[in-house]
Amino acid sequence: MNLAAHLPALQVVLPLAAAPLAVLLRGRGAAFMLVTLAAWAAFAVSILLWLQVNASGPISYAIGSWAPPWGIEYRVDSLSALLLMLVCGIAAVVLPYARASIERELRQDVHYLFYAMFALCLAGLAGIAITGDAFNLFVFLEISSLSSYVLIALGRDRRALVAAYQYLIMGTIGATFIVVGVGLLYLKTGTLNLADMGVRLQEMTSHRPVLAALAFLTVGISLKLALFPLHQWLPNAYAYAPSAVSAFLAATATKVSVYALLRFYFSVFGETAVFKRLPMEDLMLILALAGMFVASAVAIFQHDLKRLFAYSSVAQIGYIVLGISFDSVTGLTATIAHLVNHAVTKGGLFLLLGAVMAGMGGVTLARVHGIGRVMPLTAFGIVLCGLGLIGVPGTAGFVSKWYLILAALEKGQWWLVFLIVASSLLAVAYVWRFVEAAYFHAPRADLATVREAPAGLAIPAWTLVGATIWFGLDTSVTVGSAARAAAMLLGGAP
Amino acid sequence: MAAEHLILAALGTPLVGAVGIALSHRTPNWRETVTLTTAAALLLCVAALLPGVLAGARPALRLMEVLPGLDLAFAVEPLGMLFALVASGLWIVNSLYSIGYMRGNDEANQTRFYICFALAIAAALGIAFSANVFTLFVFYELLTLITYPLVTHHGSDKARNGGRTYLGLLVGTSVLFLLPALVFTWHVAGTTDFAPGGILGGRLDGLALAGLLALYMFGLGKAALMPFHRWLPAAMVAPTPVSALLHAVAVVKAGVFSVVKVVVYVFGLDGLAGSADWLVAVAGFTILAASVVALNADNLKRRLAYSTVSQLSYVVLAAALLAPLSVVGAALHIAAHALGKITLFFAAGAIYTAAHKTEVSQLDGIGRRMPWTMGAFAVGALSMIGLPPAAGFVSKWYMLSGAMAASHWLAVAVIVVSTLLNAGYFLPIVWRAFFRPVSAEDERHPHGEAPLPMVFALSLTAAGTLALFFSPDVPLALAQQMLRGLP
Numbered sequence: 001m002n003l004a005a006h007l008p009a010l011q012v013v014l015p016l017a018a019a020p021l022a023v024l025l026r027g028r029g030a031a032f033m034l035v036t037l038a039a040w041a042a043f044a045v046s047i048l049l050w051l052q053v054n055a056s057g058p059i060s061y062a063i064g065s066w067a068p069p070w071g072i073e074y075r076v077d078s079l080s081a082l083l084l085m086l087v088c089g090i091a092a093v094v095l096p097y098a099r100a101s102i103e104r105e106l107r108q109d110v111h112y113l114f115y116a117m118f119a120l121c122l123a124g125l126a127g128i129a130i131t132g133d134a135f136n137l138f139v140f141l142e143i144s145s146l147s148s149y150v151l152i153a154l155g156r157d158r159r160a161l162v163a164a165y166q167y168l169i170m171g172t173i174g175a176t177f178i179v180v181g182v183g184l185l186y187l188k189t190g191t192l193n194l195a196d197m198g199v200r201l202q203e204m205t206s207h208r209p210v211l212a213a214l215a216f217l218t219v220g221i222s223l224k225l226a227l228f229p230l231h232q233w234l235p236n237a238y239a240y241a242p243s244a245v246s247a248f249l250a251a252t253a254t255k256v257s258v259y260a261l262l263r264f265y266f267s268v269f270g271e272t273a274v275f276k277r278l279p280m281e282d283l284m285l286i287l288a289l290a291g292m293f294v295a296s297a298v299a300i301f302q303h304d305l306k307r308l309f310a311y312s313s314v315a316q317i318g319y320i321v322l323g324i325s326f327d328s329v330t331g332l333t334a335t336i337a338h339l340v341n342h343a344v345t346k347g348g349l350f351l352l353l354g355a356v357m358a359g360m361g362g363v364t365l366a367r368v369h370g371i372g373r374v375m376p377l378t379a380f381g382i383v384l385c386g387l388g389l390i391g392v393p394g395t396a397g398f399v400s401k402w403y404l405i406l407a408a409l410e411k412g413q414w415w416l417v418f419l420i421v422a423s424s425l426l427a428v429a430y431v432w433r434f435v436e437a438a439y440f441h442a443p444r445a446d447l448a449t450v451r452e453a454p455a456g457l458a459i460p461a462w463t464l465v466g467a468t469i470w471f472g473l474d475t476s477v478t479v480g481s482a483a484r485a486a487a488m489l490l491g492g493a494p
Numbered sequence: 495m496a497a498e499h500l501i502l503a504a505l506g507t508p509l510v511g512a513v514g515i516a517l518s519h520r521t522p523n524w525r526e527t528v529t530l531t532t533a534a535a536l537l538l539c540v541a542a543l544l545p546g547v548l549a550g551a552r553p554a555l556r557l558m559e560v561l562p563g564l565d566l567a568f569a570v571e572p573l574g575m576l577f578a579l580v581a582s583g584l585w586i587v588n589s590l591y592s593i594g595y596m597r598g599n600d601e602a603n604q605t606r607f608y609i610c611f612a613l614a615i616a617a618a619l620g621i622a623f624s625a626n627v628f629t630l631f632v633f634y635e636l637l638t639l640i641t642y643p644l645v646t647h648h649g650s651d652k653a654r655n656g657g658r659t660y661l662g663l664l665v666g667t668s669v670l671f672l673l674p675a676l677v678f679t680w681h682v683a684g685t686t687d688f689a690p691g692g693i694l695g696g697r698l699d700g701l702a703l704a705g706l707l708a709l710y711m712f713g714l715g716k717a718a719l720m721p722f723h724r725w726l727p728a729a730m731v732a733p734t735p736v737s738a739l740l741h742a743v744a745v746v747k748a749g750v751f752s753v754v755k756v757v758v759y760v761f762g763l764d765g766l767a768g769s770a771d772w773l774v775a776v777a778g779f780t781i782l783a784a785s786v787v788a789l790n791a792d793n794l795k796r797r798l799a800y801s802t803v804s805q806l807s808y809v810v811l812a813a814a815l816l817a818p819l820s821v822v823g824a825a826l827h828i829a830a831h832a833l834g835k836i837t838l839f840f841a842a843g844a845i846y847t848a849a850h851k852t853e854v855s856q857l858d859g860i861g862r863r864m865p866w867t868m869g870a871f872a873v874g875a876l877s878m879i880g881l882p883p884a885a886g887f888v889s890k891w892y893m894l895s896g897a898m899a900a901s902h903w904l905a906v907a908v909i910v911v912s913t914l915l916n917a918g919y920f921l922p923i924v925w926r927a928f929f930r931p932v933s934a935e936d937e938r939h940p941h942g943e944a945p946l947p948m949v950f951a952l953s954l955t956a957a958g959t960l961a962l963f964f965s966p967d968v969p970l971a972l973a974q975q976m977l978r979g980l981p
Contacts, residue, residue, distance in 0.1 A: 391669075392639070393632040402561065405677045417674045428665055432658075440646070440654045475561055483562075 007052070008061035008074040011045050011084060011130055012140075014038045015091075016123035019116045028111035035115040036095045039122060043092040046084040046126075050481075053081040060132070068132065069193035075132030079336065079485035083129040083259045086340050090251045090347050091122045093460045098244035100456030101354050105156050105242045114154060118248070121147040125256045134182045134192045134268075137260065141178065141224070144256070145171045148249055152241040163236035170223055170233040177220030184213035185268070198268045207277075214274065217264050225257035227321055228291030231314045238310035243354025246306060250313055251347030251464075255339045258320055262335070265324070266489035275327045284325035289419060291318030296426035300433065305356070305363040308430055309349055312389055315423065316342045319404060322420070326407045332486035333479065334403035340478045341396035341471055345388040348464030352381045355453035355461060365433060370443030374450045377458065379438045381465045386431035388468040391424050396471035399479060497546055497553030501568050501623055504539040504578070507532055508616035512609045519605040526593050529608050533586040536615070540575075540582045547575045548971060554625060564686070566632065569625035571688070572972040573758070573825055577751045578622040579968075580832045581744050585615050587951045588743075591840055592735040594947035598847045601733060607647060611739070613640045618744040621752065627676050627686035627760065630752060634672070634716070637748055638664045644736045645729045652731055659728035664715050667722050672713025675706055679760065688755060692762025703761075704769045710756050711773060716749025717810055718803045720780040727799040734843030737795060742835035746802060747828050750809035754824050757813045758976060763821065770814045777811035778908035780804065785915035792853045794842045797919060798835070801878060804912065805831045812893045815905055818977050820896020823889050825973035826966065830885035833959045834877030840952035841871040844944035854923055856936075861927035863941060866949050868927045870956035875920035877959045880913055885962035888970075 003010075018038035022031040052059060058077040062068060076084070095118065102114055124144025131137050149171070153164035186192055188209050189200040204210060219230075226234040234254075238246045265274045274280050292315050299311035320342070323335030353363050355378050360367050372379040388395035401424060408416040443450070452458070471478050511532025518524040546553065547570055554569040570578075592611070596604050617640055620633030638661065646657035680686050683693045698706060715722045729741050740746075757766065781804045788800035805827070812824035844867045845851050849860065861868035877884035880891075890909065897905040943949050962969070 387639070393628075393635050399561065401673075402677060405674060406681060409678060409681045414674075417677075418670065421669050421673055424669055425666055428661070428669075432661070436654060439643075440649055440651075473558060473560060473566070479561060 004048075006061075007045050007049055008059060008076055008130060009063065011042060011049065011088075012074075012123055012127045014042045014045070015119045015126065019119040019123065022112055022116040022119060026112050028108060028115075031112040031115040032095070032099050035119045036092075038119060039088065039091040039095050042122065042126065043085070043088040046081070046088040049076050050081040050085050052076075053078055054484075069191045069196035072136050073132035073193055073195075074130050075195065076130060077485070078481055078488055079259065079262065080129045082336065082340065082481040082485060083256060084126055086343055087122065087125045087129060087252045087256060090248060090343060091118075093463050094244050094248045094251075094347070094351070097247070097351055097354070097457055097460035100454060101244045101358070102242060104358050106154055110154065114151070114242075117147045117150045120144075121151060121248070125252050128256050129259055132194050134185065134194055134197065136192075137194075137263075138175070138179050138182055141260070142175055144253065145175065145224075148245075148253060151245040151249070152237050154245070155240045155242050157240045159236070160240035163233075163240045167233040167237045170230075174220045174223030177216045177223070181213045181216035181220060184209050184216065188213070194263065194268055198270060201268065201273070202270060210269070210273070211278075214269055214278075218261075221257055221261045221264070225254045225261065226314055226317055228287055228295060228314060228318060231291070231295070231317075234314060235307050235310040238313065238350070239304060239306040243350065243357055247347050247350035247354065250310070250350050251343040254313070254317060255343050258317075258335070258339060262324070262332075262489060271327060271490060281325050281327055284321050288318045288322035288325055291315060292322070292419075292423040293426065296423055296430065299430040300426065302430075303365050305365065305368065305434065306350070306353055308433070309346065309353070312427065312430060313342075313346055315427070316346070316389065318423075319400065319420075323404060323407065326411065328407055328410060329483070329486045329490055330403055330410055331407035332489055333482045334400055334407055336482035336485050337403060337475075337478050338400035340482070341388075341400050341468075344464050344467040344471060345385050345396055348461055348468055349382060349385040349389075351457070351461035351464060352378050352385065355457040356382075358457060359450045359453055360447055365437045367444065367447070368434070368437055369441035370438070370448075372438040374443050374448065375452050378453050378461075381462060382438075383431075383435060384465050385468060386434060388472070390427045390431055394469065394472050396468050396478070398472055399475050403479075497543060497551060497570070498555045500539055500543050501553060501555045501570060504536060504543070504582075504619055505568070505616060505623070507536045507539060508612040508619070511536075512612040512616075515605060515608045515612060522604065525605060525608060526589075529589045529612070530586065532612060533582070533589050536582045537586060540578045540619075543570055544575060544579065544968070547572060548968075548975070550975075556625075560628070563684075564628050564680070565626065566629050567625040567687075568620075568623040568629065569688070570623055571759075572975040573751065573755055574622040574624070576825060576829060576969055576972045577747060578619055580747065580829050581615060581618045581622065584739060584743050584832060584836055584955070587954050588735055588739040588836070590947045591738065591843070591951035594945040594951070595733065595735050595843050595847060598945045598948070599733070601647070603647065606643060607733070610640055610644050614644065614740060614744060618748055621748045625687060627679055627688070627756070630755070631668070631672060631676050634714075634748065634752065635665070635668060637716075637745060638668070641736075641740055641745060644740065645732045647733055647736065648731065656728040656731035660725045663722055663725040667713055667715030670713070671709045675709035675713050678706060678709070688759035690759065692765045693760055694762070694765055696765065700769075703766070704772065707761065707766065707769060707773065710760075711753065711776075711810070714749050714752045714756070716745055717753050718746060718749065718780075718806050719776060719810055720783060720803075720807075723780065723784065723803045726803055727796055730795045730799050734795070734839060734846060737799075738836050738839035738843065741799070742802060742839050743832045746806055747832055750806050750824075751828060753810050754813045754821065754828070757816075758821065763816045763818070763977075766816055770816055773814035774811055774902065774905055777807040777814055778904060780807035781811065781908055781912045782915070785912050785919070789915060789919045792855055794845070794852060794854050794857075794923075795839075797854060798838050798842060801838075801916070801919070802835060804916075805835065805878065808890075808893065808909075811905060811908065812896060815896050815900050815902055817896035817900040817902075819899055820893050821977060822970070822973040823892030823894075823896055825976060826892055826969050827886075827889035829969045830877060830889040830959075830962060833955055833962060834874045834884065834886055837870050837874035837952055837955040837959060838878070840948065840955060841867050841874065844948045844952060847948065848941050848944040849939075854926070857923060857926050858930040859927070859932035859936070861924075862932070864943050866943055866953055868924070870952045871927070872924045873956040873959050875924055878920055879916040883960055883963045885959050885966070888963060888966050
């Protein structure tokens with residue numbers, strides 16, 4: 001048996017199998033080792049898949065050797081390969097951090113359950129990115145969602161329960177919409193294979209049920225990706241979840257949902273159906289812009305840093321969706337590049353906030369006064385990530401902004417160019433609230449002796465901070481993959 | 495050493511120096527030695543590039559490809575050479591001065607101060623040597639961010655508010671205008687590499703061309719064109735050495751340097767014909783309006799700040815005239831104003847350190863107590879007004895000749911009127927210092943000159959201001975080469 005041929009299956013099976021094993025092992029050390037090894041192995045698999053896709057094009061893998069479109073197909077193309085690498089890479093960085101972090105935040109007797117849920121969530125997210133089957137996609141979406149409800153509810157703050165419940169309600173509504181959409185498509189096409197669906201939909205003449213399916217899927221997925229104004233669940237979920245969970249979900253969950261949206265729009269319905277026959281461009285443009293401005297403005301007035309950066313996420317999702325609304329190779333390149341760039345930046349940011357939580361005992365602006373003096377490295381890392389959010393050249397955020405502006409210019413829409421740059425000025429405003437709190441105030445008397453974050457928290461966090469800078473200077477992986485994926489989605493080369 | 499390595503060495507030296515400064519933070523004497531050694535090494539690197547550039551070499555260095563076709567790259571051309579010489583040469587003098595000032599005033603966080611200073615110089619050199627607009631933009635933004643801790647050095651509420659204005663205006667203009675200008679240039683020309691004669695190649699005209707020019711000119715907020723000049727007086731909350739080197743030399747000169755560079759190497763003098771008249775008017779207005787504000791300012795640093803705003807617009811005006819002579823004047827003025835204005839700021843800081851005075855009205859008779867300082871101040875003032883035997887005369891001469899050659903009488907009138915205004919707000923200070931009697935109150939607080947390193951530094955720059963009048967050969971040669979492409 002050739003192992004290399006089964007890499008796509010391993011991608012999901014590794015974390016999926018690790019979850020129940022972690023529960024059986026029960027010991028928190030053993031569970032940690034097992035899940036971390038599984039995540040690292042999954043990361044290695046995703047890199048191998050990415051290399052393989054780059055070298056020889058998309059990979060199709062029939063689960064249980066049942067040939068598609070009857071069996072479930074796993075399909076890795078340039079877009080899914082990038083997403084897999086992102087999800088597994090973030091998990092591989094966050095897990096070592098989680099060990100040091102949940103030590104302070106969770107009761108010891110639930111640690112093994114935390115690792116099990118984390119593994120499940122990873123399996124679900126990776127599954128969404130790899131599967132070529134619409135119903136299978138829904139199943140993985142539910143796996144990742146259910147596990148993330150649990151992960152959020154584990155938060156130390158009692159408000160975490162309410163946040164998880166809120167997310168559960170909204171997430172379930174979203175999932176229902178998605179399953180209705182998938183059902184309608186199945187009804188019309190008689191297939192669940194995404195590629196096959198795409199082919200059959202091109203031959204359709206009657207549109208009404210297909211349009212309904214499009215509407216259901218758009219609303220359902222938009223809920224999951226927290227597109228403004230369907231973002232209500234996100235700030236609380238990010239704010240009250242355990243630090244490691246905030247970081248992992250902020251970096252991956254919404255990104256994978258964007259992937260699902262791209263997949264349905266461009267691989268199933270087709271660009272023509274979504275953007276040429278319907279005013280989806282305008283709709284997405286307006287919602288994206290509203291998200292960019294409203295959420296940024298709300299972020300400026302937050303007192304809790306986790307909430308502040310959660311609202312910033314909603315705004316950044318606006319950028320991502322804005323790229324889709326351009327319906328051009330450059331626009332999609334911006335979207336896909338920003339998926340990755342924002343994931344590493346925001347992941348790093350939430351990891352650093354976890355370190356702040358550990359040191360200062362909270363992340364409100366009043367509490368982090370003078371953190372530049374007591375935790376200089378952590379504070380500086382947050383500033384660097386903040387610059388990434390603003391899109392300062394030399395950080396990953398700049399690269400995404402470049403392509404967004406270029407896409408707007410290609411369409412000759414100067415007013416959009418100015419809106420894009422203006423919204424990044426709002427980011428300056430909210431990032432600078434932290435800067436002024438950190439460097440222009442003396443630390444609170446009882447916090448003046450706080451020490452710098454321990455290595456177990458600092459090293460993973462700085463790995464992502466480093467990636468934020470790295471992807472701002474060397475864009476061959478991010479933009480290279482994004483450009484290939486964008487060309488593929490719009491029907492160019494794979 | 496090959497010229498390419500010299501570029502890398504010039505950019506890397508301040509970075510290595512910054513690490514050295516950080517490592518020696520426990521022993522201030524060592525730390526200052528590191529700063530001075532680094533500054534000297536940097537000047538050597540930059541000076542070693544000069545003969546080659548004068549002989550027509552254009553050493554280039556490609557660091558990395560950030561986006562497809564868009565490199566972080568460096569190339570040394572005459573104008574950048576001039577700016578780099580000015581910035582690195584004055585860094586040494588300024589370091590000497592800083593040591594006297596920071597110790598004399600018992601400033602806190604001195605290590606951070608010296609580190610940020612070294613990094614700011616590195617960013618300024620990155621701007622000077624940038625081979626394309628993209629690289630220029632990267633270092634331009636870095637310079638803003640690195641100088642922010644310097645501006646807000648005191649950490650007080652006043653410093654924080656000054657910092658807000660500083661950062662808000664500089665980042666605001668660069669993000670709102672410069673970034674779209676950069677992407678638009680890339681979109682239109684397919685490149686952002688600076689090239690003699692411009693890179694737009696006639697692909698834009700009329701409104702689009704004037705619009706792009708406006709985006710660049712207002713986007714380069716460091717050039718302090720009105721109405722985006724407020725950051726400069728706001729930045730005066732910084733310790734005086736910061737005002738001196740950064741807000742008289744490195745930062746503001748990075749602004750006007752970029753203006754000249756963009757006009758010459760992106761648009762090309764011929765390519766802009768007819769599209770830059772509005773800029774002459776805006777720059778002219780800025781020159782006069784800022785001079786009027788300076789005339790009414792009693793705070794010495796504020797007066798100097800508005801004088802800087804006005805002098806910067808000379809460069810913009812000269813570039814906007816598009817006449818070869820005036821553009822040479824613009825390049826010369828970068829060097830001339832740097833030397834003169836740093837002298838003036840040094841003197842202001844020396845007065846503050848020795849006498850704790852900040853207002854012009856307090857300076858009666860101070861020239862007799864601080865003859866070296868006020869003598870240097872007088873030289874700097876002459877240079878600002880544009881009188882011989884100071885460097886400002888040479889650059890103003892070229893600008894005026896250019897304006898006349900272009901028959902641009904509005905520009906001629908602006909230059910003449912502003913010369914009178916300059917005299918109106920500088921000469922009274924000199925007169926007051928030397929010819930008014932010391933007030934009764936001051937008689938009871940005797941003081942002499944500021945610490946020796948400071949006096950030495952400001953005498954040196956004053957001497958430089960005079961020297962540049964008598965032998966402006968090197969800057970002149972560089973400025974002329976910029977227009978001819980090759981010698």
